[in-house]
Amino acid sequence: MTVTTPASVDWDAFTHALDGIEVIRDLAQVTKLSKDYYTYSPILVAQLDDKVGDVVVRPNSEAEVLKVAKLCVQQRIPLTVRGAGTGNYGQCIPLRGGVILDLSKMQAVKWIKPGAVCVEPGAKLIAIDKQTRDIGWELRMAPSTYRTATIGGFMSGGSGGIGSITYGQLRDRGNLNAVRVVTMEDEPRVIELRGDSVHKVTHAYGTNGIITELEVPLGPAYPWADIIVTFDDFMTAARFGQALGESDGIIKKLVCICADPIPGYFAPFRNVISVGKHCALVMIAEPSLEPFGELVKEFGGEVCHHKPAQDAGKGSMLMEYTWNHTTLHARSVDPSLTYLQTLFPYDAELKLLEHMYQHYGDEAMMHVEFIRVAGKVSPAALQIVRYSTPERLNEIIKYHEAQGAFIANPHTYILEDGGRKTIDPVQLAFKEQVDPYGLLNPGKMKAWDMR
Numbered sequence: 001m002t003v004t005t006p007a008s009v010d011w012d013a014f015t016h017a018l019d020g021i022e023v024i025r026d027l028a029q030v031t032k033l034s035k036d037y038y039t040y041s042p043i044l045v046a047q048l049d050d051k052v053g054d055v056v057v058r059p060n061s062e063a064e065v066l067k068v069a070k071l072c073v074q075q076r077i078p079l080t081v082r083g084a085g086t087g088n089y090g091q092c093i094p095l096r097g098g099v100i101l102d103l104s105k106m107q108a109v110k111w112i113k114p115g116a117v118c119v120e121p122g123a124k125l126i127a128i129d130k131q132t133r134d135i136g137w138e139l140r141m142a143p144s145t146y147r148t149a150t151i152g153g154f155m156s157g158g159s160g161g162i163g164s165i166t167y168g169q170l171r172d173r174g175n176l177n178a179v180r181v182v183t184m185e186d187e188p189r190v191i192e193l194r195g196d197s198v199h200k201v202t203h204a205y206g207t208n209g210i211i212t213e214l215e216v217p218l219g220p221a222y223p224w225a226d227i228i229v230t231f232d233d234f235m236t237a238a239r240f241g242q243a244l245g246e247s248d249g250i251i252k253k254l255v256c257i258c259a260d261p262i263p264g265y266f267a268p269f270r271n272v273i274s275v276g277k278h279c280a281l282v283m284i285a286e287p288s289l290e291p292f293g294e295l296v297k298e299f300g301g302e303v304c305h306h307k308p309a310q311d312a313g314k315g316s317m318l319m320e321y322t323w324n325h326t327t328l329h330a331r332s333v334d335p336s337l338t339y340l341q342t343l344f345p346y347d348a349e350l351k352l353l354e355h356m357y358q359h360y361g362d363e364a365m366m367h368v369e370f371i372r373v374a375g376k377v378s379p380a381a382l383q384i385v386r387y388s389t390p391e392r393l394n395e396i397i398k399y400h401e402a403q404g405a406f407i408a409n410p411h412t413y414i415l416e417d418g419g420r421k422t423i424d425p426v427q428l429a430f431k432e433q434v435d436p437y438g439l440l441n442p443g444k445m446k447a448w449d450m451r
Contacts, residue, residue: 003078003442005054005097017071021064024056033082033100038090040327041338043390043411048090053080053100060105062190062212069188069210072099072439080441081206083153086145088324090413091157091205095443103152116177118215121152137218140167140175144325152211155202159419162254162319164371165245176202177217181209183434200430205415207445208431222285223309224253226318228269229301230277234259235354237278238368240299242350245370245377250292251285256322259366262384265330268316272305281318326367330384341408342381342400352403353379364396416446423447
């Protein structure tokens with residue numbers, strides 16, 4: 001069944017029926033709140049530029065979400081859930097109009113205890129950490145959009161980030177304790193999912209449930225120092241990153257390696273990182289700085305920037321030059337640039353990474369984030385690509401895959417065509433149960449449209 005917004009919707013009556021709940025109908029605002037950072041991809045720009053919702057609804061509570069869900073089901077109006085819109089693949093862009101459900105007003109931190117926090121989906125990550133650090137804990141991982149991203153959006157559309165070098169990826173068991181989800185049935189319900197069941201809705205782009213509450217595990221909050229180390233040779237920098245990731249006694253939160261000429265896109269650090277150098281951007285717990293210094297010495301690196309934890313809130317945050325912020329800064333200089341997302345298989349010698357670095361040179365500039373995958377430290381690259389044509393981009397993707405690298409394609413808004421590559425029968429079965437009319441973010445889940 002193809003879902004489209006019924007032409008007969010009386011939006012005046014719809015707004016009246018939601019009396020007391022904020023409804024935005026101004027076209028400029030609705031258009032703005034229908035978008036994310038899909039513009040990183042020239043392919044998605046062509047597909048998504050004209051897609052907007054009809055109205056935006058901003059509930060304050062789970063009870064209001066239930067009211068909106070029931071009205072949309074009654075009138076068969078598609079509903080697309082939105083956090084802060086910091087995703088990159090059009091996850092929150094409504095393909096078939098309808099209601100944008102903006103959860104940014106639901107931002108309460110309901111409780112905090114050692115090792116866990118319970119929050120509403122619109123809570124910003126930085127705001128959560130501000131409270132949890134008071135008792136010595138912090139979120140285990142965050143995207144580079146840490147200042148603006150919401151926890152619900154991160155869990156629904158993200159995969160990992162700063163902290164993944166220690167805790168792996170969001171989909172790993174133990175990185176989300178529980179969620180409360182509102183369904184889109186004739187009589188919407190609230191369902192609590194715990195343990196492995198949370199993955200029915202994580203990284204599903206809001207296609208099979210509206211998350212209204214999350215119980216998230218925390219990690220110890222360390223005083224993190226921001227450090228940049230430069231190297232004359234890229235593979236030396238990469239091997240340093242691998243060694244740092246595998247140094248279990250050194251407490252770290254970020255290990256990012258950028259090949260020349262990428263550091264030249266980082267405006268605040270142009271006078272810090274010498275031209276032609278390759279660099280490591282890292283976050284190290286201050287009690288680990290001495291052994292970290294020994295590792296730098298072993299690999300012949302040079303520390304050119306060191307911001308102590310006490311100055312973390314001043315000026316540029318190093319994390320905002322890593323993960324997909326690296327792409328953002330590069331595109332601010334050259335908007336024709338785009339990117340890929342590549343997971344290289346574990347290899348202590350980094351042979352495939354070295355091959356791709358040599359094979360593509362400046363056409364696919366090497367940017368690597370070291371993460372923990374199944375207990376092993378592996379390079380996950382977000383290469384910055386000099387875009388020419390869709391055909392050439394596809395050639396680069398196919399070559400990587402033929403050599404044994406996994407590409408999470410950032411140039412598609414289809415859930416299964418991006419990172420998953422296969423249909424998830426658990427997520428499909430849950431959608432059939434809780435969204436029988438296919439109203440949630442229609443057009444994003446291939447399994448639903450093919451069933």
